[in-house]
Amino acid sequence: MSVFAFLIGALSLAAAIGVVVSAKPVHSALFLMANFATLAILYVLLDAQFLAAAQVIIYAGGIVILILFVIMLIGHDPADHSQQGLTRPAVASLVLGLILLASLVLQLTGQLELGTGGGIASGGSPAAVGTELFTRFLLPFEFVAILLLVALIGALIMGRRESGEPVEEPTG
Amino acid sequence: MDSNNLFLVLGALIFVVGATGVLLRRNALIIFMCVEMMLNSVNLSLITLSRMWGNLEGQIFVFVIMAVAAAEVAIGLAILIAHNRHVRNINIETLNLLRN
Numbered sequence: 001m002s003v004f005a006f007l008i009g010a011l012s013l014a015a016a017i018g019v020v021v022s023a024k025p026v027h028s029a030l031f032l033m034a035n036f037a038t039l040a041i042l043y044v045l046l047d048a049q050f051l052a053a054a055q056v057i058i059y060a061g062g063i064v065i066l067i068l069f070v071i072m073l074i075g076h077d078p079a080d081h082s083q084q085g086l087t088r089p090a091v092a093s094l095v096l097g098l099i100l101l102a103s104l105v106l107q108l109t110g111q112l113e114l115g116t117g118g119g120i121a122s123g124g125s126p127a128a129v130g131t132e133l134f135t136r137f138l139l140p141f142e143f144v145a146i147l148l149l150v151a152l153i154g155a156l157i158m159g160r161r162e163s164g165e166p167v168e169e170p171t172g
Numbered sequence: 173m174d175s176n177n178l179f180l181v182l183g184a185l186i187f188v189v190g191a192t193g194v195l196l197r198r199n200a201l202i203i204f205m206c207v208e209m210m211l212n213s214v215n216l217s218l219i220t221l222s223r224m225w226g227n228l229e230g231q232i233f234v235f236v237i238m239a240v241a242a243a244e245v246a247i248g249l250a251i252l253i254a255h256n257r258h259v260r261n262i263n264i265e266t267l268n269l270l271r272n
Binding site for chain 2: 002005006009012013016017019020022025028029032035036039042043045046047048050051054055058059062063066067070071073074089090092093094096097100101104105108124128129132133137140144147148150151152154155156158159161
């Protein structure tokens with residue numbers, strides 16, 4: 001299992017790097033989908049079957065499709081720094097990333113002995129997660145519902161064409 | 173190496189890649205994707221820790237994070253489209269309406 005987890009993890013990391021270095025947003029979106037899918041496989045390995053299904057449905061099925069639609073609407077940006085080589089902001093952000101990596105590694109190496117890896121008795125099956133959600137965590141669950149409703153209304157209002165604004169002419 | 177530690181390290185690495193991408197890229201859409209990736213790496217860490225401690229609270233937390241991420245994507249992409257209607261590109265250098 002460990003070798004399999006290592007391979008899937010390596011794929012996931014490679015897809016993550018692909019998101020950052022791709023020149024075209026469409027390629028980034030596809031790499032993002034690969035990243036989400038491999039993470040879903042890891043969730044299954046980690047006894048979180050319900051969340052693996054939710055990951056595939058919400059992220060790979062919903063969010064990536066939404067991003068792809070927006071890429072179709074508003075195309076790519078020719079002034080992106082990644083196509084101009086190593087400018088000063090690019091070098092600075094790489095250095096900051098390395099600093100973040102170093103601090104995380106230093107923190108993790110001292111802490112990794114915690115936890116025994118016992119596993120969850122009932123696993124992360126839909127029944128177990130659902131029981132927790134509808135008993136102990138009922139109030140947060142209801143708040144999530146309100147949050148999604150507010151987000152839906154907000155997105156509708158912001159995406160709407162303002163009154164009096166002319167209808168756009170298709171370009172190109 | 174324990175496989176739990178492997179997952180924690182992977183979560184940290186993906187988080188670093190996402191954070192570097194947010195700093196590196198100027199395309200608002202790609203910055204968006206990198207933010208999603210960072211949220212996902214934290215989800216991976218939470219699920220691993222939930223397994224380490226043998227209870228489901230971490231997984232409930234991940235469920236809530238997924239809902240917040242979905243809301244964030246809907247709102248953020250609506251803002252991007254509204255911005256793109258006024259300024260004809262999505263480079264974040266042009267997102268300076270609040271600068272005096």
